[in-house]
Amino acid sequence: MxxxxxxxxxxxxxxxxxxxxxxxxxxxxxxxxxxxxxxxxxxxxxxxxxxxxxxxxxxxxxxxxxxxxxxxxxxxxxxxxxxxxxxxxxxxxxxxxxxxxxxxxxxxxxxxxxxxxxxxxxxxxxxxxxxxxxxxxxxxxxxxxxxxxxxxxxxxxxxxxxxxxxxxxxxxxxxxxTARITSSEPRTRSARPDLEGAAIVVAGGRGTGGNFEPVENLADSLGAAVGASRAAVDAGWYPHAFQIGQTGKTVSPQLYVAAGISGAIQHRAGMQTSKTIVAVDKDDEAPIFELVDFGVVGDLHSVLPAATEEVRKRKG
The missing domain is CATH 3.40.50.620 (HUPs)
Structure with missing residues (x-):
């Protein structure tokens, strides 16, 4: 061979x-x-x-x-x-x-x-x-x-x-x-997995209102990476390195949780090959719900903390 x-x-x-x-x-x-x-x-x-x-x-x-x-x-x-x-x-x-x-x-x-x-x-x-x-x-x-x-x-x-x-x-x-690296500075790394290779990703969008704490807490309870939509990145709520979408990174995890992300086609291009997709959004007509395996219509600031608490309880 x-x-x-x-x-x-x-x-x-x-x-x-x-x-x-x-x-x-x-x-x-x-x-x-x-x-x-x-x-x-x-x-x-x-x-x-x-x-x-x-x-x-x-x-x-x-x-x-x-x-x-x-x-x-x-x-x-x-x-x-x-x-x-x-x-x-x-x-x-x-x-x-x-x-x-x-x-x-x-x-x-x-x-x-x-x-x-x-x-x-x-x-x-x-x-x-x-x-x-x-x-x-x-x-x-x-x-x-x-x-x-x-x-x-x-x-x-x-x-x-x-x-x-x-x-x-x-x-x-x-x-x-001809192109040489003249200097480099190590990136500050967290305990979370790398976004592009993570098996689980929890991402936040405009619906977070700039408060990514519920997103990060759920991600940490699941051992997941954190991502963000372009709207959240452009607003300065999260670093550009974590943007998912057509002009950001492409991810394909086993589980993708979209929190407060409407689901514009540019964002979907970066995550829709995920194996299982869960969305949380207050708008029951958000385009993201056309793509998901499981959808929750509700305020992420209430839904995510409840999910985080349940995950931690089950993990003992």
Whole structure:
């Protein structure tokens, strides 16, 4: 069977859950090989446990990848594609990695599919298109299929193996190093999960009136991430980094709770592939109710605290 390259996404020295999900999808297509750019403790063991038969540990004598943006990473994948001739390349769908995938497609003259929510064994992908009004199936017909997949599109599958680490030395051309990071400042992190990869998201909108405390309390009781609509962000009630929608982040959690969000099509484009959607809004004619699995017509400032209390009570 041919190899299937999976780009490893890692944060704070840990492999992210979307990477483990990709390994499960990769097994449908061939033999998963993880591509690790950077340092992660026990990476081969972790990745092997979830299906990676081989882990390429990438290094360069002249390039520190943390000093650069996406171009050197795209060069790494391009050289690995040239070496291994894989059946496909799977990449997590984030802002950075989608740009890496696009550059890789250009370098290898290959077809690119972004934001897939499923991948079949023959390489056919499923996407949610036109703000979720259509489900589209597509397949790359030229070159090496390069596919970015949304988080929470599949479940990680433990197979209990240990991946074999293989060093891969890459030479990064100067043309890939023209954009350099000159300084960086770590983002203040909370105990909540990352928004794009979270299994549960609680989001607040205009209906919060600027008070996100009920939203945050419910999120914390569920172990969820917090999101916001564009209206809430534009009003200055919540940071832009937490905006969900067409001009913000795209999420696809197992559970999405929309509180005080009317459900404009721009917001729906960023969350409607969620597996289960719950909405709380005072307006029983809000467009969000057309999309939900469960709807509650009521004031979020009353409904959310009651739900939070019940969740905490049941958790003991």
């Amino acid at each position: 041919s190899e299937v390259l999976v780009l490893v996404d890692h944060v704070d020295g840990k492999v992210t859950k979307p990477t483990l999900e990709l390994l499960a999808l990769a097994r449908r297509l061939g033999e998963p090989s993880a591509v690790l750019i950077g340092e992660v403790a026990d990476a081969a063991e972790t990745l092997g446990k979830y299906g990676a038969e081989k882990v390429y540990t990438v290094s360069s004598a002249e390039t520190d990848f943390t000093d650069y943006l996406v171009a050197p990473k795209a060069e790494v994948l391009a050289q690995l594609v040239e070496k291994t001739r894989p059946a496909a390349v799977l990449v997590p769908s984030t802002g950075e990695t989608k740009e890496i995938a696009a550059r890789l497609a250009v370098k290898t003259e290959s077809g690119l599919i972004t934001d897939a929510v499923d991948v079949d064994g023959d390489g056919t992908t499923t996407q949610s298109a036109f703000a979720g009004n259509y489900t589209v199936t597509a397949k790359v017909t030229k070159g090496t299929p390069i596919i970015t997949v949304k988080p929470n599109s599949s479940a990680p599958e433990e197979i209990g193996a240990t991946g074999t680490a293989e060093a891969f030395e890459v030479t990064v051309p100067d043309t890939a190093k």
